[in-house]
Amino acid sequence: MKSPDYPETRRESLVEEQFGKSVADPYRWLENDVRNDPQVADWVSRQNTVTRAHLDTLPQRDWFAQRIRALIDYERFGVPVKAGGRYFYARNAGLQNQAQLFVRHGLQGASRLLLDPNGWAADGATALDAWKPSASGKRLLFSVQDGGSDWRMLRVLDVDSGERLSDEIKWAKFTDLAWIGEDGFLYSRFPEPEQGTAFQGRNYDHAVYYHRLGTEQEADELVFATPEQREMNHAAEVTPDGRYVVIRSSTGTDARYQVRVIDLTERERDGWKLRTLVSDLAHDWQLVANVGTKLWFVTNKGAPRYRLMTIDLAEGEPEFAEVVGERKELLERATIIGDYLVLNYLKDASSHAEVVSLDGKSVHTLGLNGLGTASGFEGKPGDPETFYAYSSFNQPAAIYRMDIATGQSEPFAEPELKFDPEAYLVEQRFYRSKDGTRVPLFIVRSKAAAEAGLAQPTLLYGYGGFDIALTPGYSAVRMAWLEAGGAFAMANLRGGGEYGKDWHDAGRLANKQNVFDDFIAAGEYLIAQGITPEGGLSIQGGSNGGLLVGAVVNQRPDLFAAANAQVGVMDMLRFDRFTAGRYWVDDYGYPEREADFRVLLAYSPYHNIRSGVDYPAVLVTTADTDDRVVPGHSFKYTAALQHADAGDKPHLIRVETRAGHGSGKPTDKVIEEGADILSFLAYWSGLQVPSFSSAEVAEARR
Known part of the structure; x- marks a missing residue:
């Protein structure tokens, strides 16, 4: 297939001196907000036209669209939350763009629809985000997300009547x-942004407010803020x-809290009088619950893989005491249910749960079937x-439902x-990275292919950052890839949260190259083990994982057939200048500090594209309302890749409208995007779908 004719992109002669290095940034104009800059909007439109023309010619696309739609069309439930004898839970009938919220009076009571976000926007892109019933279950506080943005609108529902109250909170x-x-609730918000800066301006001056039902937002009481430390974030729990009320304060993405x-x-006597329990920003402190004056916390203080501690506020000068010590497994969270504690552990990126006094x-261990992820366990003493x-x-x-006793x-x-789970083999292996580190790798493929020793085009996924653990989970999009005859692999790279603080530290700041080495080694392992054929490896990652894809494509373009970089951080010298980007210095470092600058410049995807080298086929995906990783990252990287002499395979960008960083995306958009991505990766990695012969795919690729 002939490489597309890319739209012309204006290059500017912008070069800046930083620490003795001349750094070119010819596409900085593409950082401008696509909603407000007609030139950027025109560039996006022309790019989407070229990308759409390429994707629509791929022979596998219709099959993937049909199969993803079929696989996602099943009744899905969220974990119920109990309040005042009522059970609240989310449900999607199958192909609804957004899940609805239901309530039952009693476990066996009839279900009643409370909220249906599918009618909130014509395009289905306005979502019900978080929700929380009051203790009696008579009121429901919920947040609304529009177009995938991180901004939230808070509203309140009378559960019995189903009527919305007049309360409305903006800029949460x-x-x-x-x-x-x-009668009221606590929430966190930023000041209202200046005109035209809502989706790109830096976020400062986070504060906790109290809203009394029936009053205007302007009358809300300021509970806590740190005007002398404008970069701090504050979250309140009850x-x-x-x-x-427990308020945790932090400055970045690291789990380090006051x-x-x-x-x-x-309160009636002292107002919002705060008592400091932890003053240093050094460790994670996750509130579990209280019984009387005693509070429980999960913390990594003195325990990189976490332990459980208590503190009794009735004591004059209370001190934390250990209840459950650190183990080899990672303690993810804990809850108090009835008279027991439920502890969630992560062992080699798979869930285990235990009930203790x-x-x-x-007391007993909760038996979970195989390699999987358990979540929920909500409740109270x-x-x-x-x-x-x-x-x-x-x-x-x-x-x-678990009986806690x-x-x-x-x-x-x-x-x-709508498929046979027994037809697929889920296994976990361990491989060695460049420096000898042992890294976990999940591999999913058909049992028939595994038993026959067949090498299959493989989609390798990774993240490797911000102390986030990748664990097993179902995806209709991935299942369509498996049904088409592909294999799926997920690497638990350093920088993630699979093994606690040490694992995280080994993949950030000056150690960031370890993440890329781990991912490259995973690809080499899949080929060496005969799971993936030569020329059959596709890669994918989102956000920090998009950075991962961009970096490893630059470093080892020969290893991959195709790549999908989703909503990636691509300019490592300017990431901290937009919205929440300033928080990421915990993982990436400060571009204005020389030592950090040199590390960042060495792997920044935008700055390290290599001309004169054959690159894999690359599909960049982002969205116009992504105000987490602003789309300018993807725009600049794509423009630079298209300008470079990087081979004949296509290097394209797909820009979604009214979609953000990922959450709240309507089902229709999930299906369409999934079909586009999989058909692109399948085509360029040689994966044939069941209705196409290998000869047809080979002919099309020529």
Whole structure:
């Protein structure tokens, strides 16, 4: 297939001196907001036209679109939340663009629709984000996300009548939802941005406010802010019994918090009087719950893989005491249900759960089937039950109810499958990276192909950053790839959160190259083991994973047949200048510091594209309303790649409208984007779908 004729992109002679280096930035004009700059909007339109023409000619696209639609068309439930005898849960009938919210009065009661976001926008791109019932279950606080943006609108529903109250909160962002009794709530917000800066301006001056129902937002009480430290973020939680407010404050993406507490029993006398429990920004502190004056926290202080500690606020000068010590496995979170603690552990990136007494003695282990991810376990002291979800690569999420005293689980909602999960092999292997580090790798493929020793075109996925762990989970898009005859692999790279602080530290700042080495080694392993044929390896990653894809394509273009960089951070010298980018210095470093600058410049995807080298086929994907990683990153990288002498394979960009960094994306857009990406990767890695012969695919590729 002939390489597309790319649209002309204006290059400017912008060169800046930084620490003795001349750094060219010919496409800086593409950083401008596509919604406000007609020239950028025109560039996006012309790029989308060329990309659409290429994607529409791919013989596999229609098959993938049909198959993804079929595989995503099943009833899906969220984990129920109980409040005042009512059970709240999300449900998608199958192809609805957004999940609806339902309530039951009693576990066996009839379900009633509370909120249906599918009618909120003609294009389905306005989503119900977070939601939280009041303790009585009579009120529901919920947040609305429009067009994929990080900004949120907060609203309140009367559960019995189904009527919305008049309350409306604007400019909330990075907020928890925390009820104070039945009459008001706490939330976090930034000041209203200046005109035209909402989607690109830096975020400063985060603050916690109290809103009393029935009043205007302008009357909200300021509870906590740090005007002398404008870069700090603040999130407020309320303990399950409603007695304490816990406010955690941080400066970046690292889980390093100050912790303050407000005793609401003294509020009438003392107002929002804060008591500091942790003053240094050195460790993670995750609130579990309280029983009386005793608070439980999960922390990595003195325990890189976390431990469980308590503190009794009734003591004059309280100190933290250990309840459950650090183990080899990573303690992800804990909850108090009834008279027990439920501990969620991660062992080699797969979930394990254990029930222990409040003094830390083991009661029973929750049996989970194979390599998978368990989530949920919400509840409070005194509850007889909890709910959790369990999923794996070949298992869509099923919801279970667990009797906390006996540990017995029973299904609450199980999906009806449109494929045979037993036809697929899910395995975990370990390989050696460049420096000898042992790295986990999940591999999913058909059992028939594995038993026959067949090499299959493989899609390798990675992230490797920000202390985030990649764990097994179901995706209709990935299942379509498997059904087409491909294999899927997911590497648990350094920089992630699979093994705690040490694993994270080994893949950030000056150690960032380890992440790229880990990913490259994973690709080499798949080929060496005969899982992937030569010329059959595709790669994919989003956000920090988009950076990963851009970096490894520059470093080893010969290893990959095709690549999809999703909403990636591509300009490592200017990432901190937009929206939430300033937080990422915890993982990336400061571009204005010389030592960090030299590390960043060495791997920045935008600055290290190599002319005169044959690159794999590259499809960059982003969205016009991504205000997390602004689309200018992807625009500049694509323009530079198209300008370079980088071979005959296509280097294209797909820009979605009214979609952000990923959350809240309507089902229709998920299907269309998934079909575009998979057909592109399949075509250039030689994966034939069942309705096409290998000869047809080979002929088309010529």
